[in-house]
Amino acid sequence: MNIDPQATLVLSPLWLVPAALGIMLVATLALQALQRLVEQPLTELGAAAAGGSPLHRWEPRCKLAALLGFALCAVSLTSLWLVLAALLAAAGGQALSGLPWQGPWRRLQAISGFLVMLVVVLPLTATVRPGDILLQFAGLSGLAINLRGLELALLITGKAWTVALLAEPMLATAAPAATLAGLQQLGLPRRAVSLLLISHRYLFVFRDEAARMRIGMQARGFRPRPSWTSLHDLGNFFGMLLVRSYERTERVQQAMLARGYRGVLPQPEKISVLPADWLAAALVLALGLGLLLADRLAGG
Amino acid sequence: MHLSDGVMPTTLALGCAAASLAIAAWSTRRIPERDLPRVAVMTAAFFVATLVHVPLGPTSMHLLLPGLVGVLLGPAAFAAIGLGLVLQSLLFQFGGLTALGGNALLMGLPALACGLLFRLGRRLNLRRRIALAVVCGALGTFGAALLMALLLALSGEDFLGVAKLALAAHLPVMVVEAAMTGFIVAFLARVKPEMLAAPLPVRELADEY
Numbered sequence: 001m002n003i004d005p006q007a008t009l010v011l012s013p014l015w016l017v018p019a020a021l022g023i024m025l026v027a028t029l030a031l032q033a034l035q036r037l038v039e040q041p042l043t044e045l046g047a048a049a050a051g052g053s054p055l056h057r058w059e060p061r062c063k064l065a066a067l068l069g070f071a072l073c074a075v076s077l078t079s080l081w082l083v084l085a086a087l088l089a090a091a092g093g094q095a096l097s098g099l100p101w102q103g104p105w106r107r108l109q110a111i112s113g114f115l116v117m118l119v120v121v122l123p124l125t126a127t128v129r130p131g132d133i134l135l136q137f138a139g140l141s142g143l144a145i146n147l148r149g150l151e152l153a154l155l156i157t158g159k160a161w162t163v164a165l166l167a168e169p170m171l172a173t174a175a176p177a178a179t180l181a182g183l184q185q186l187g188l189p190r191r192a193v194s195l196l197l198i199s200h201r202y203l204f205v206f207r208d209e210a211a212r213m214r215i216g217m218q219a220r221g222f223r224p225r226p227s228w229t230s231l232h233d234l235g236n237f238f239g240m241l242l243v244r245s246y247e248r249t250e251r252v253q254q255a256m257l258a259r260g261y262r263g264v265l266p267q268p269e270k271i272s273v274l275p276a277d278w279l280a281a282a283l284v285l286a287l288g289l290g291l292l293l294a295d296r297l298a299g300g
Numbered sequence: 301m302h303l304s305d306g307v308m309p310t311t312l313a314l315g316c317a318a319a320s321l322a323i324a325a326w327s328t329r330r331i332p333e334r335d336l337p338r339v340a341v342m343t344a345a346f347f348v349a350t351l352v353h354v355p356l357g358p359t360s361m362h363l364l365l366p367g368l369v370g371v372l373l374g375p376a377a378f379a380a381i382g383l384g385l386v387l388q389s390l391l392f393q394f395g396g397l398t399a400l401g402g403n404a405l406l407m408g409l410p411a412l413a414c415g416l417l418f419r420l421g422r423r424l425n426l427r428r429r430i431a432l433a434v435v436c437g438a439l440g441t442f443g444a445a446l447l448m449a450l451l452l453a454l455s456g457e458d459f460l461g462v463a464k465l466a467l468a469a470h471l472p473v474m475v476v477e478a479a480m481t482g483f484i485v486a487f488l489a490r491v492k493p494e495m496l497a498a499p500l501p502v503r504e505l506a507d508e509y
């Protein structure tokens with residue numbers, strides 16, 4: 001590509017120092033957050049389901065359909081300002097749900113690694129198109145920062161954050177069984193729902209089992225090191241975890257069959273949809289489609 | 301590593317979602333009704349395994365294990381991976397919501413391929429089957445990285461640089477995944493060989509696969 005960009009701004013190479021320091025700081029924070037996230041206890045889906053917010057009272061089917069629709073509209077946006085508006089709307093939803101902000105905060109941390117990578121790499125590697133503004137540093141001709149790449153990375157960050165903020169109001173404002181029943185009524189196959197329910201239940205059993213095994217290994221002097229021996233020991237650890245799980249699958253299956261399981265879990269009661277539920281869903285979808293329409297009109 | 305929301309254009313995201321729903325439906329149908337709980341419980345075990353950190357050089361990584369899931373679950377691997385990703389997305393936001401379909405394809409297709417490969421080598425002796433498991437571990441991760449790069453490249457030419465970087469970043473991960481899969485399969489061969497005899501859900505129709 002030898003298309004000349006319209007504008008090239010040349011900066012002093014001294015600007016590189018704060019930029020590099022800033023990137024390193026953010027990347028370190030993101031990595032640490034990721035590390036902490038894995039060490040934090042897994043919280044059950046909808047553990048804080050009891051609550052009196054309008055989102056808790058919203059019928060699950062309408063809530064899921066409306067918020068999923070809004071998320072799809074949000075990821076289709078192309079203008080940074082409208083993405084910001086969608087982000088604010090999602091934050092408003094989180095505020096309205098009255099749930100602690102810790103939940104969305106953890107979700108934002110979880111995706112930060114990928115997003116930090118995009119914010120660093122995209123400005124350096126995005127294709128240069130006519131009309132792009134490039135930042136260059138005096139004396140370093142090989143390094144050019146494409147502002148359109150930066151804008152693209154920020155756009156993706158905004159969209160990912162919007163969806164992350166929608167997640168808690170969507171999933172944590174009802175008991176998992178009610179949310180899954182809503183998904184089933186929206187067309188998710190019955191088998192998928194059964195699989196999800198059982199997996200979600202046993203996740204916590206195995207998390208505790210893995211933690212117990214880890215403590216046992218540490219008590220016998222195991223410390224993870226980047227060495228083949230360490231990898232071998234961890235391989236045995238994973239193998240043992242799988243063997244125990246496999247044996248547990250047999251016991252669980254026999255227990256379920258003995259209690260009359262024939263491949264179908266009992267259906268929860270259907271909740272009736274009130275006009276207010278429809279109205280709320282229509283409003284949220286209208287907001288999403290309105291943002292999308294504004295985006296397409298503005299972008300041409 | 302997963303793609304986040306907002307990277308893929310909406311048409312591509314929806315296309316991937318449709319494709320992965322179709323494959324997941326096929327994969328789920330291969331599980332006999334009474335064996336559904338077993339696949340669900342194994343999925344939970346794999347989910348927990350991917351949360352454990354493994355040291356890699358000065359830093360640490362978490363395992364993806366698409367190859368191992370394929371080896372142990374065969375055709376049900378895609379359903380298990382889709383399920384794991386949905387749970388990850390619901391609990392942590394990894395893998396996003398609108399990007400779920402794409403992420404399921406990029407992990408699930410290599411897992412299915414590895415399952416088939418390991419099944420083809422079922423008559424080999426133990427040493428060779430473990431070697432095959434190492435190959436599956438490497439191929440599963442490589443396939444996932446390759447599909448991720450492909451999806452990124454399809455998302456626009458601006459992402460080509462990111463695609464190359466993602467591919468390169470997965471090379472050391474591939475080595476650890478291959479070694480880990482080999483160690484785990486060797487352990488299972490000693491301790492619970494029937495887990496390797498046939499993929500869990502297709503015990504009755506093992507010859508059909």
